[in-house]
Amino acid sequence: MSTTLSYTLVITGAPWASQAPQTALAFARAAIAGGHRLDRVFLYGEGVHLASSLCAPPSDEPHWPQQWSDFLSDNQIPAVACVASALRRGLVDEREQNRYQLPAHNLRNPFEIAGLGEWVDGTLKSDRVMYFHGSA
Amino acid sequence: MTTLIVIDQAPYGSWAGREALDMVFSLAAFDQPAALLFTGVGVNWLRTAQSAKGVGQKTVEKNLSAAPLFGVEKIFAEQEACERFMPDTSSRLAGIDLVASVKNLMTQYDHVVFAG
Numbered sequence: 001m002s003t004t005l006s007y008t009l010v011i012t013g014a015p016w017a018s019q020a021p022q023t024a025l026a027f028a029r030a031a032i033a034g035g036h037r038l039d040r041v042f043l044y045g046e047g048v049h050l051a052s053s054l055c056a057p058p059s060d061e062p063h064w065p066q067q068w069s070d071f072l073s074d075n076q077i078p079a080v081a082c083v084a085s086a087l088r089r090g091l092v093d094e095r096e097q098n099r100y101q102l103p104a105h106n107l108r109n110p111f112e113i114a115g116l117g118e119w120v121d122g123t124l125k126s127d128r129v130m131y132f133h134g135s136a
Numbered sequence: 137m138t139t140l141i142v143i144d145q146a147p148y149g150s151w152a153g154r155e156a157l158d159m160v161f162s163l164a165a166f167d168q169p170a171a172l173l174f175t176g177v178g179v180n181w182l183r184t185a186q187s188a189k190g191v192g193q194k195t196v197e198k199n200l201s202a203a204p205l206f207g208v209e210k211i212f213a214e215q216e217a218c219e220r221f222m223p224d225t226s227s228r229l230a231g232i233d234l235v236a237s238v239k240n241l242m243t244q245y246d247h248v249v250f251a252g
Contacts, residue, residue, distance in 0.1 A: 012152075012252025045155050045252045085155060116162035123247055124137060124168070133252045135152075 006037040008122030011047035013134020015064035016057075020132040021050045025068060027130065032075055039126045041072065041079040042119045043111070046134055048081040048091045051111035065108055072110050079111045080118045138169045140245040143178040147196045148188060153181065156251035157199055164207035171210040171245070172203065175238055179217040182229045200229065214238055
């Protein structure tokens with residue numbers, strides 16, 4: 001009997017304000033190393049800050065957005081930031097920049113912006129949905 | 137697949153509760169069975185006659201009253217927390233199912249999600 005599982009990871013805690021992105025990355029790496037599959041990473045609420053291309057921490061500190069981007073690209077895992085959460089918090093791609101006539105866009109590659117339907121899809125298709133929250 | 141969204145934070149302090157409400161509305165929009173549970177200080181969402189103008193927000197009471205219209209199947213509240221925070225039953229919204237055991241309720245759902 002196969003024990004391989006598929007996962008959707010939901011991150012709601014922001015980098016540096018919480019340990020959620022770091023813990024989720026450790027889980028994601030362990031899951032892939034264990035032969036499991038990640039269907040999607042979904043950023044919600046404060047978690048959307050992980051997809052900002054404008055984070056620039058000191059060079060001797062961990063760069064969680066960069067580490068997540070590298071992991072997602074290396075493993076070809078889709079990652080989505082919720083559009084409503086993202087717009088509230090100043091995270092936009094070029095399309096939303098144009099739509100709202102904003103002065104810049106700052107969505108980090110390979111993240112995409114989409115709706116909660118992506119999360120609903122994850123709850124229906126993945127074997128497990130894991131949540132990484134920022135607050136107790 | 138059935139989902140229970142749990143709100144355990146008081147309204148107005150952060151947007152986490154409102155965003156949890158968006159999750160339950162989204163499930164309902166995709167015809168997925170979904171319900172809400174308010175626990176601990178989260179039961180303060182269920183007060184009647186809320187006035188949020190003082191904090192520059194819209195009342196969450198209106199959002200909640202729309203839940204049945206959007207297809208949210210049930211709104212539950214932890215009985216003990218309601219008795220603690222709203223001993224006067226007339227100050228609670230109508231149509232709420234009180235639950236004595238949160239644990240037992242959670243076991244009835246495939247998927248339980250806490251507000252972030």
